Amino acid sequence: MKLSSYTILITYFIASLGYLSVYLVDGVGAPFVAATGALAASSLYFNLKGRKVVHDLLWNILAAAVLAFFLTDYFVLSGSLITAASRMLTLLLSLKLFGLGRNSDYLLVFSLVFFQILAAAASTVSLFFFLLLALFVLSGIWAMIMFTVRKDWQDSSRKELPAVEFGWPFFISVIVVSFVSIAVTLLLFFIIPRMGLGLMDRKTDNPLKVTGFSDRIDLGSIAPFKTDSTVIMRVEALNRRPGLIYLRGSAFDHYDGVSWSKKVKKDALVKRSPDGRFYLKAPGGMESRSLALKILLEPIDTDYIFTSTGAYAVEGNFSNLWAEASGALRLPAPPYSTIEYRVWSNPAPLNDAPASPQYLDTSYIDGTPEGVKIRELAGSIVGDEKDGLKKARAVEAYLRKNFRYTLNPKTDGKKPLEDFLFRSKEGFCEHYATAMAVMLRAAGIPSRVVNGYLQGQWSDLGGYFIVRQSDAHSWVEANIGGAWVTFDPTPPSGVTPAKPSRLFLYLDYMRLKWDRYIIQFSLADQGRLAQNIEGRASGLLAILKKPTGLFRSSTGRVVVIIVLSAAAVSVILSLRRIAGAKRRSKTPDFYIEMTRILKKRGIQRRPDETPLEFALRLNNREVxxxxxxxxxxxxxxxxxxxxxxxxxxxxxxxxxxxxx
Amino acid sequence: MDYKEVYEKIRALKANLASVIKGKPEAIDLTVTALLARGHLLIEDVPGVGKTTLAHALARSINAAFQRIQFTSDLLPSDVLGVTVYRQADHTFEFKKGPIFANIVLADEVNRATPKTQSALLEAMSDRQVSVDKATYALPEPFMLLATQNPLEYSGTFPLPESQLDRFTMCIMIGYPDEAEERKIIVSSNSFEMTPVVTAADVVKMQSMAEKVRVDDDLVGYILAIANATRRHRGIRLGVSPRATKALYRAVQAHALTSGRDYCIADDIKRLSVPAFAHRIIPAERSGGDGSGQARSIIEDILSGLSVPV
Known part of the structure; x- marks a missing residue:
């Protein structure tokens, strides 16, 4: 068999893979595939005879017609980008099979099939598709080798293609080579360390040590971290709301004099709902006022994730979540790399169920001699106020006014609360929060201490907050009228944190983007990208239906500008080409015409060849x-x-x- | 004389030479081209392939004076140019013209003479005149120097300096004949009878006709592109001089004429670039072999990298 027959056969084989994969695309329809396939099959007759039916000019006209068909298909018939594009590709393929001649024609056929397979990949999960893909890769390698050989023969100025053996031995060796290379690729795929984690995430096996989130924490354990500027997370507010953002970690209900712990452990498993989010509770019809945060959490040695107060939904790449009774959220395991998740919360207090009894637990003050003093102090602050909110505000104001903020309070650690309240009158957030929680309970208001982070530092570059170890904080949540309200009795430390350098902000921004778009770029992101394009396209569709709106929307303006500039560029280019032809008009037209005729047949003069040498090589009377x-x-x-x-x-x- | 006559005479001249130098149309073509370009020709080849015969045949085909100078190491400039002698009879000095005063001069084995004698040729070649003792004597018209040298034998030779080489329009090789031609050469008689087909005056006319041959601007650009490429090429230490490009221009015009055209085409340039330029460049490294072969392949390399004007 001649090489040309082989190339034609392999081309048809690859084309058939294209038809089969298009068949897998939703909405294309079997009749369409059958009709175009039959059209393609009829072209085999011409190709075996070596006749090119669709010449360049006709091809250009047909391609334009197919494009028009695509637009109608997309806007009127199917309305789906993938279906319409698949149909367009299939039509183009069927027509191109009538115009095989130069190597570039074959290459176009292969690329069309490649895009058909891509389209199928986007819309099918059929195992049959995998078979098609494997066959395409195999035959693609075979065809590429064959076309390279063919081109080399043509370049070495032999006119006839040699009848070399491209039979079974060749095919089998190609298969072996393909499998070996695929095997080597797989091997490399599995042994090469994943780039993102290996290179950029120094904390993979050395997670950040954080404090405040174990089951039991001693008062004063946060202090050493208040001067640590390591970044814990980056928080982007998708919709800004006024007020500080408190990032809740864990909450505690029991105080024993030196430490807070969780007495009631009633963790509930939260399952992912069909829309991909974890719903913690009903949003209560206040979604429009909710706060949405996007959080990139560095790997830390706790399984808590941080949410804003009043969170009702979380979306992220975790299999499930544990929700504690206090509303704190835990992952099944501490994250081993940076994780990204979104949180929706409603900062307005929701009408929760009445507080459980453990938040009113006053066993500590009732069981110690100084407990009476604490109760008396609480009573004197609250006075005969009846309203829960006003009581809490009074306690908060008292603590803020009469105590001094320091990271090194004078205490021997045996009775830190009493030292703070009655003796040194100085301390930091944990002391303030503890004091307030205990006094609220003494005054009959259910309360708990929450550990977490403050919103941190604003980076205007990326529009996000940089949260560091030093932003670790403790505050109080009190249940007032069935709703949990946040109180922060800690006064400002009086020390304004050093303003970070611009350079740091830039570096941090770059690191964030790297994490986001290189390391964390996932299938979901690809999907989002596709949806975004689809959305834009349908937006465009809506605009096109009402042409007057074209200039009113920004997308419309962009499209108009793009179309106009493309037109301008093409006009300039064609003018230049005409001018260039004029400039080069020293070459007689008939010679240019001859060059064009020969080029269509794949015969070209090499640049270093003189016209006479070219003519002698062709040895053709007319030439x-x-x-x-x-x-x-x-x-x-x-x-x-x-x-x-x-x-x-x-x-x-x-x-x-x-x-x- | 119009172009038709010129083509006719050139064809006769070529046919005359071909009857003696068998199977070497290329060498004949280039020799005639050099003659019409008012140039000089260096024939570089092993002994016995017909270098001298070619020069002889050329001289005899033209009805012109021919001189042969066998260059040896003891040859003196005066042996070439001539000598002033004292005439006792009338007490005057008289200049006795040397063998250079001829239309066709064959300098056989030119690299065997000392540089002093070699350089005696310089003025004759470029200015077509000879200066001896404050007097200048013009050389006859036409004047063409054919020099031969053996590229393989180096002992006892003085390689031609670059300045000398630059004055040869072209350097050609003859090469062995193929088997059939050599068979004819063996059996043919040694002596050959030749009748002149053109006169010296014809040659002068033909030379001036050659200068009128049309060369398109784009083709001049092609010559310049080749020359510039030799000056930039990494494998070349010294590129070609403007004298070389001028020589190629003249040679290209003459070549068009010998091909029966009154206009140049790109093929003329491509064909002549190697014989006109290869002997003038100095390759960066003379890595064994013969340097001229290396130079030729560099020029060919340059040609294959330049696009031809269409």
């Missing part, structure tokens, strides 16, 4: 004649007398009509 005429006119200054031009024209016609 020799035209080359002679070209020399006379181009360099000999021969006149353009009628007979001469007539002769040249006739020869050109003869050349055009001869078939190889």
């Amino acid at each position: 020799s004649f035209i080359t002679g005429a070209y020399h006379e006119q181009r360099y000999g200054g021969a006149g353009t007398d009628k007979d001469f031009m007539e002769e040249v024209k006739k020869t050109l016609e003869g050349l055009k009509n001869t078939r190889r």
Whole structure:
């Protein structure tokens, strides 16, 4: 068998893979695939005879028609980008099979099939698709080798393709080579460390140590971290709401004099709902006022994730979540790399169920001699106020006014609360929060201490907050009228944190983007990208239906600008081409015409070849004649007398009509 | 004389030479081209392939004076140019013209003479005149120097300096004949009878006709592109001089004429670039072999990298 027959057969084989994969795309329809497939099959007859039915000009016209068909299909018939695009690709493929000639034609066929397979990949999960893909890769390698060989033969100026053995031994060796290379690739895929984690995440096996989130924490354990500027997370507010953002970690209900712990452990498993989010409770019809945060959490040695107060939904790449009774959220395991998740919360207090009894647990003050003093102090602050909120505000104001903020309070650690309240009157957030929680309970208000982070530092570069170890904080939540309200009795420390350098902000911003778009880029992101494009396209569709709106929307304006500039560029380019042709008009038209005719047949003069050498190589009567005429006119200054031009024209016609 | 006559005479001249130098149309073509370009020719080849015969045949085909100078190491400039002698009879000095005063001069084994004698040729070649003792004597028209040298034998030779080489329009090789031609050469008689087909005056006319051959601007650009490429090429230490490009221009015009055209085409340039330029460049490293072969392949390399004007 001749090489040309082989190339045709392999081309049809690959094309058939394209038809099969398009069949897998939703909405394309079996009749369409069958019709175009039959059209393609009929082209086999011409190709085996070596005839090119669809020439360049016709191909351009048909391609334009197919594009028009695509637009109608997309806007009127199917309305789906993938379906319409698949149909367009299939039509183009069927038509291109009638116009095989140059190597670039074959290459176009292969790329069309490749895009068909891509389209199928986007819309099918069929195992059959995997088979198609494997066959495409195999036959693609085979075809590429064959076309390279074919091109080399043509370049070495032999006119006839050699009848080399491209039979079974060749095919089998190609299969072996393909499998070996796929195997090596797989091996590399599995042994090469994942780039993102290996290179950028220094904390993979050395997670950040954080404090405040174990089951039991001693008062004062946060202090050493208040001067640590390591970044814990980055928080982007998707919709800004006034007020500080408190990032809740864990909450505690029991105080034993030196430490807080969780007495009631009633963790509930939260399952992912069909829309991909974890719903903690009903949003209560206040979604429009809710706060949405996007949080990038560095790997830390706790399984808590941080949410804003009043969170009702979380979305992230975790299998499930544990919700504690206090509303704190835990992952099944501490994250081993940076994780990204979104939180929706309603900062307005929701009408929760009445507080459980453990939040009113006053066993500590009732069981110690100084407990009475604490109760008395609480009573004196609250007075005879009846309203819960006013009581809490009074306690908060008292603590804020009468105590001094320091990270090194004078206490021996045995009775830190009493030292703070009655002796040194200085401390930091944990002391303030503890004091307030205990006094609220003494005054009959259910309360708990919450550990977490403050919103941290604003980076105007990326529009996000940088939360560090030093932003660790403790505050109080009190249940007032069935709703949990946040109170922060800690006064400002009086020390304004050093303003970070611009350089740091830039570096942090780059690191965030790297984490986001390189390391964390996932299938979901690809999906989002596709949806975004689809959304834009349908937006455009809506605009196009109402042409007057074209200039009103920004997308419309962009499209108009793009179309106009594309038109301008093409006009400029074609003007330049015309001008260039004029400039080069020293070359007689008939010679350019001959070059064009030969080029269509895949015959081209090498740049370093003189026209005479070219003519001698082709050894064709017409070409020799035209080359002679070209020399006379181009360099000999021969006149353009009628007979001469007539002769040249006739020869050109003869050349055009001869078939190889 | 019009172009038709010129083509006719050139064809006769070529046919005459071909009857003696068998199977070497290329060498004949280039020799005639050099003659019409008012140039000089260096024939570089092993002994016995017909270098001297070619020069002889050329001289005899033209009805012109021919001189042969066998260059040896003891040859003196005066042996070439001539000598001033004292005439006792009328007490005057008289200049006795040397063998250089001829139309066709064959300098056989030119690299065997000392540089002093070699350089005696310089003025004759470029200015077509000879200066001896404050007097200047013009050389006859036409004047063409054919020099031969053996590229393989180096002992006892003085390689031609670059300045000398630059004055040869072209350097050609003859090469072995193929088997059939050599068979004819063996069996043919040694002596050959030749009748002149052109006169010296014809040659002068033909030379001036050659200068009128049309060369398109784009083709001049092609010559310049080749020359510039030799000056930039990494494998070349010294590129070609403007004298070389001018020589190629003239040679290209003459070549068009010998091909029966009154206009140049790109093929003329491509064909002549190697014989006109290869002997003038100095390759960066003379890595064994013969340097001229290396230079030729560099020029060919340059040609294959330049696009031809269409």
